[in-house]
Amino acid sequence: MTFFTDPAFFVLLVLAAIPAAILGFLGRSQRFYLLGVSLLFLAFLFSKTPLAGLAFVFYLALSFSVSRLFLYLRSSRPSQSLQAPPSLPGRADLGSDTPGRYGDDRPQASPNLLGPSYPAGSKPPAIPGIAKSSRTRNGFSPSEPAGSKPPAIPEMALFLVVVGILLLPLVAYKASALFDASLLGFLGISYITFKTVQVAIEIHDGLIKELGIVDYLAFLVFFPPFTAGPIMRSRDFMHDIRTVPQQSDYRELFTRGLLWFLIGVFYKMVCSAVFSIAIWYLPKALGNASWVAIVAGQIGSAYAYGFYLFFDFAGYSLMAIGIGAVFGIKVPRNFHYPFASIDIKDFWNRWHMSLSFWLRDYVFMRFVRTVRRHRLIGSRVATSCCGYLLNMGLMGLWHGVTLNYLAYGLYHGLLLASHELFQRTSFFKRHKDTKPYRIVSWLVTFNLVMLGFAIFSGQVSLSGH
């Protein structure tokens, strides 16, 4: 059974949603029910590929044991002079950001340049120190001058080993795909890896202090975004699954969920279908009588592909968000009018947001922080340019280890780096708020984005066919 396309999926979905809604309207917890339903859906998903299903179960067991062990080692280290601040198991401040997520068009997550919403006013978590310093983390004591490193390498090494183990199946799978094999692979491996790595990083940061098997499993197998995202964050998910919404809140969540789901269906079944026809129809209709017609056909096809990709992917995402809501889970938004982007940075705050924010928080920011801490690169601009290239290069490779995907990633990395440099020019500072500038900038961005999709789809190919 394929999610979101198979008629059987929708039938099963309706059957599963009815008890969920009843539980929700009665104000009962859906925690165990959701876990059961997710497992059932995944059983159907892997029913025709038992080997992949086995690889999936193996990955679940592996990631749970490794993460749990890491958490145990992390917290059992003797720490000195920690004042044990009150720790909140989940988010404390949801009320305020719930409407933004579903209701209006405010970008819910994009303003969070320092990360997604997490406990307001909570004290810094107790991070078991390794060295003498009371607030040591990553084995680096901030109170000491940069360069003198306390003996904390084992913790860092442990962390890297854990992340390495969690990444290994994905890397093996992507690499084996080069040889038409599927070593350790299963549907959804790319997305699940984001989740397991995020948990490991936040255990390392001291932000995650407990990891129950039910919650962790429910997080990893949560079925609506399992095959195509959006990528959820564990602390958000665990907060939602442990909180039973007030009946009136649930009513609102349910109604919105239903609406988002229907919009998603419309995007996927109608809009994306129309553009997918245009992709092959345009080159045909324009014919190949002259080179102008050929070029026009190809360009038209490229733009149609861009819109097709948006409606297809945003359609999946909206359906997943809608289903999540029925089960009381607030799946984050994935798209926010990406074609209205005024510049390329703006675009990545609007396109595949859960992916770009994940990379921003766990790759770009970490990279920049490491570089700044150890003074590896002198200038700030150079640091961010390297960060963008690394970030987007990885983004490309995550889609698949091919030259086209890598080129797509590096293309966007270069665009972001160029934008970073451009932002520092006096020309930009003088004109950035004027209308003509904004119009031209929008137009340029839109076309660069479309060119990017043409690289992504292989229409503009480096390897040549």
Add this chain to the structure above:
Amino acid sequence: MEERLLALIAEVCDSDDIYERRDIDLFEAGLLDSMAAIDLLVSIEDEFGVVIAPTELAREEMNSVNKVLARVQERL
């Protein structure tokens, strides 16, 4: 400590406006972006030994001079 932090923010934001307008949204005012925010976190770490993980706080908890001040003070 307040003065040191203000000087630090002024340096990261590359603007002296922050001394006067302590409650404006630094992101909206274009004084801070994600890159500068990381700079700020690293600088705070260097200067005060206060470590704030990148995903620990939401942007609205750290988007003005006074809020940054509060977040650092409660951790000192």
